[in-house]
Amino acid sequence: MNGHTEASAAVAETNSGFLSWYDRLTNQERRTFWSCKIGYALDAMDTQFLSFVIPTLIATWGITKGQAGLIGTVTLLASAAGGWVAGILSDRIGRVRTLQLTILWFAFFTMLCGLAQNFEQLLIARGLMGFGFGGEWTAGAVLMGEVIRAKDRGKAVGMVQAGWALGWGMSALLFTVVFSLLPAAMAWRALFIIGVLPAIFVIFIRRFVSEPEIYERQKAQSAATGNEARFTDIFAPALITTTLRAALLTTGAQGGYYAITTWLPTFLATERHLTVMGTGGYLAVVIAGSYVGYLISAVLTDRLGRKLNFILFALGAMTIALTYTNLPMTDSVMLVLGFPLGFFASGVFSGMGAFLTELFPTRVRGSGQGFCYNFGRAIGALFPFLIGAVSQHMSLGHAIGAFAAAAYGVLILAALTLPETRGKQLES
Template identity: 30%
Template sequence: MTKNQKWVLASTASGFSLENMDIMFLSFALAPIIASLHISSTAAGWIGSITNLGMLAGGAIFGLVGDRIGRVKTFTYTIFIFALATAAMFFAHSLPAIYLCRFLAGIGAGGEYGVGIALIAENFEPHLIGRLTSVAAIGGQVGAIFAAIMAAYIIPHFGWNALFLLGIIPVILTFFIRRHVHESQEFIVAHQKTIANHQRISVGRLFATPRLAMQTLGLMIMTIVQIAGYFGLMIWLPSIVQKQQGLSVSRSSIWMIATIVGMSIGMLVFGTVMDN
């Protein structure tokens, strides 16, 4: 790999790691939030749903922004948004404030995920995309394990609000990305061509022909089911295990780490299978 390719892979893996850390913070904090605010499971469920809706909005918005101003700038902006929104949860002591923070965090996380995948796709050979996106996704699971470990220690001693203060860590990553990661030649050429031809960057181009529209809709359905299903399940798993099995936060963290390790193996195996 070239120096820039190494930085792209390291940056996207780190970005996904910090995004998953944020999601898992909510997973382990959900039961304490319900207890401290005396809210129903339905109201708590909306916290995860609003996060997912934010991710949907962020993916759509920052996908267009990334096409217009570049992947690298957009990637750093999205990290900055979800980092500050996550840290702001420390000051959220009411349900409306939590909803707002989680929606903003979702916007940043959704945008960061899509732009990160685009960065990998444009900087590496097509036959390597499966394996390399798997490596980046495994980086995300490292963040999930870190969140499980931190939750086991911080929540019992300092409360659920303190856990989210760690969300400010990703801001540091933006400095290294802007300094070391550069736009791919593929993006630069395509962007210059778009400007020269006075082409308009819009979602409508994904539906330009019936065949392209069917492909776009198919991919949208696949990703919505996969991402919403994954985050919906992972957000609730710790709370379900704690309630059904009577486990503490610490013991449910060990259970989640085992799940995450299995997921990482699956990502690596099937990323390689996809390339072959």
């Protein structure tokens, strides 16, 4: 009878609604979910402001495209360092406290970007902003992964990841409003200054979000035994192969993403002479595809498993990249393809937070997750430069396709070698 009851409950749960997992959350879990999701959306909003104001900076300050690109590269490299440090801090001082610090950090330095008086000041402020931007993802992903029960972890952490698309949309909306109300020379500064607002959100986190129980138990155990975790433990014999393979997984995901998103607009505008690239309609389609991709991937990572979900989305992203760069298309076709572009390139990240959470023990979970994700970000940040260099000797389209295919190939190989962790109970 008990077996029949459990089986019926499992069937009912499988057939329940899209957000049935949310109904099972406690009040504390819901507060944690929303704090991480909103925090990540605000993180994305502040980060994406730069992409909208670069043309204005080129026009008003006379900076070159190379200098504009340098700002982007420095931001990514600083974010990789910030994510690495935040992972270590989250193991030392706590997930929630680290989340608070990183939000305050990126909000403050986003505001300073708006007060910069020259290129050098903007470069420094933006680099420091990136340090906090990278740290916020690490702290939030670890916190969320530890709070949510095993069977719902992929969905919950993936839907937190979907906050990126919401923040991207908010930045586009704010850009439109601010630049319609103010002259461009003032509007770009106002946009960055608005970026200080996420700091207010820290008050909510401080009051309503608590450290995960599993983390508190681990800290108490470490204090009692005097066996404090060290960052270097992720390179110990028991974990080093997991660490290296997980780092390759994230390198593939982020290298492919940067290869596509950085150079594809230039390729389509300069070599294919498509005009829709600069329209808000195309951007809206890509953002919508990204958000839906995050949501669908979040569900599938719990349904199909972490590894198969990574492989499916990597194959989809690889296919769409090769389609864009090798097949002729019109403006209208490219507009339609913007949806699957956003869907696959972004959706591949949905399962990342849950998977990395499950690969590492609690005592070094922040350190392991912070290192692996941000190692991938640092290496992936080099892809735009490498594509630009290689395109001197082959067509830009072929360079994009080759690097994207190689990156997603690395992701697939890494996924195949790593253990399946769906439904894994976290251990101290």
